[in-house]
Amino acid sequence: MIFGNIQNLKEYFFLEDGVLECFNYMKEHALNEYKKGVYEIDGKRLFVNIVEYETMEAEKRFWEAHRNYLDIHLMLEGTEQIDMNFIHNMDVKPYAAEDDFLPMEGGKNGSVVLKEGDFLICYPSDAHRTAVAAGVPRKIRKAIFKVRI
Secondary structure, three states, X not given: OEEEEHHHHHHHXXXXXXHHHHHHHHHHOOHHHOOOEEEEEEOEOEEEEEXXXXXXXXXXXXXXXXXXXXXXXXXXXXOEEEEEXXXXXXXXXXXXXXXXXXXXXXXXXXXXXEOOOEEEEEOOOEEEXXXXXXXXXXXXXXXXXXXXX
């Protein structure tokens, strides 16, 4: 997991080319103006989901990880807590290959709070639970880049 803010992108020059492509895309496109939905950048190799939802209590949310894609969560509006752990600490359930979705259960090892401009990169070994309220529930809007690995 890598937690950062887009104001400091020059510090992340060492990341994978696909991640850097996402950072370049977000610099060149007004993601705040995109409507909810999926936008292909390079077919199935690289795309972005624009999502909006209301955050809620952690107990109402689920844990996930992915095997074929890494996620870059970029907060556009609002505040969201994302709980984290490593999949080797979790009770892993059967993998759904068609959705690249690895469900699991367990507790958190840590959390980050994403505010506007913050991002979190989740790799295949990173369990994450999104849409958790940081204090009170709020409506959020974010971009989730998917990079095939």
